[in-house]
Amino acid sequence: MAGIDDLPPLREVIATHGLSAKKALGxxxxxxxxxxxxxxxxxxxxxxxxxxxxxxxxxxxTRGLLASGARHVVAIEKDPRCLPALAEIAAAYPGRLTVLEGDALATDATVHLTPPYRIAANLPYNVGTELLVRWLTPPSWPPAWESLTLMFQKEVAQRIVARPGSKAYGRLALLAQWRADAQIVMSLPPGAFTPPPKVSSAVVRLDALPQPRYPADAATLSRITATAFNQRRKMLRASLKGLAPDIERHLEAVGIAPTDRAEQIDLERFCALARRLAPER
Incomplete structure (x- = not known):
């Protein structure tokens, strides 16, 4: 017994199906x-x-989610070698696991899910951030998902929960914290994985807020933060001067010193600046 169900231990599953990890798939x-x-x-x-x-x-x-009582798990897997092992899990949990073969960046699983659903994944390192940004920027808010519980490289996890003034603070922190409560809930060393990656990992849980933390136009906020953090060492009066001819006046109106840099500004003031500049778009 493996401890959580009657299926074989994972090392045995990997040996049986020849599932050596592929670096190209992250x-x-x-x-x-x-x-x-x-x-x-x-x-x-x-x-x-x-x-x-x-x-x-x-x-x-997958087995952890099903053993924890998940009503229905929809799993997207790009590697066809894994499908027989996943089919064995589906047989052990009849009617509760749907496996979709394909690239998560190009596969729409929503037809198989009843919202509000949750997302939980040990994300492949090579697509983790892109998927997170997609989930945080749907056409409308609140999203179809209720929470995200995701494994990232520890450095990425720290960027998601970073506070103003820290080196990790940037666009990813602002995007995540504008629309969700984010916290690191677990850290894992390289040795927990096969093969061990060169970096530590961490699990982040994000719970969707019913509405963004502060009002702002999403496109304007994205444009401001992209411009500010792409030149994060510059003073904001210089990095944002292309957004408005009198940018210093707008910065001062929302409590930002024109000589401040992007990493010093909290989410509330970035949103206030986005509200001021939105009509000029």
């Missing part, structure tokens, strides 16, 4: 089912929820 398998069960628990009460999982690989987190 694969680092988490084989300890106690850890995958802990990640599943970090996603909250799943008994009345559908869950979207990206990159299940041999199915360690």
């Amino acid at each position: 694969q680092n398998f988490l084989l300890d089912l106690n850890l995958t069960a802990k990640i599943a628990r970090a996603a909250g009460d799943l008994t009345a929820a559908d869950v979207l999982e990206i990159g299940p690989g041999p199915g360690g987190l």
